Amino acid sequence: MDINQGQIGNCWVLAAASSYAYKDNRAERLFLNSDNELKNSGIHAFNMYSLGAPHVVVVDDKLPMNSRKGLVFAK
Numbered sequence: 001m002d003i004n005q006g007q008i009g010n011c012w013v014l015a016a017a018s019s020y021a022y023k024d025n026r027a028e029r030l031f032l033n034s035d036n037e038l039k040n041s042g043i044h045a046f047n048m049y050s051l052g053a054p055h056v057v058v059v060d061d062k063l064p065m066n067s068r069k070g071l072v073f074a075k
Contacts, residue, residue: 006073007066014074032056 003014021027030046042061047054064072 003074006071008072010073 003018005011005014017027030048032045032047043058044061045056045058048057049055066072
């Protein structure tokens with residue numbers, strides 16, 4: 001399945017995520033929960049790397065929506 005850019009200029013994030021996730025199980029290793037299960041709380045933490053140093057990023061499962069066009073970020 002292809003990634004489609006949403007209504008905001010985020011193609012650089014999508015391109016990086018797509019190329020990183022190209023290899024099996026690579027993206028799963030970023031998530032800090034070792035069981036790779038979705039949490040009921042909807043909050044997820046993962047490591048992002050900048051110049052080789054890990055930075056913990058916490059995100060939730062709420063996605064920005066537009067009432068007419070659906071998802072704003074990506075499809």
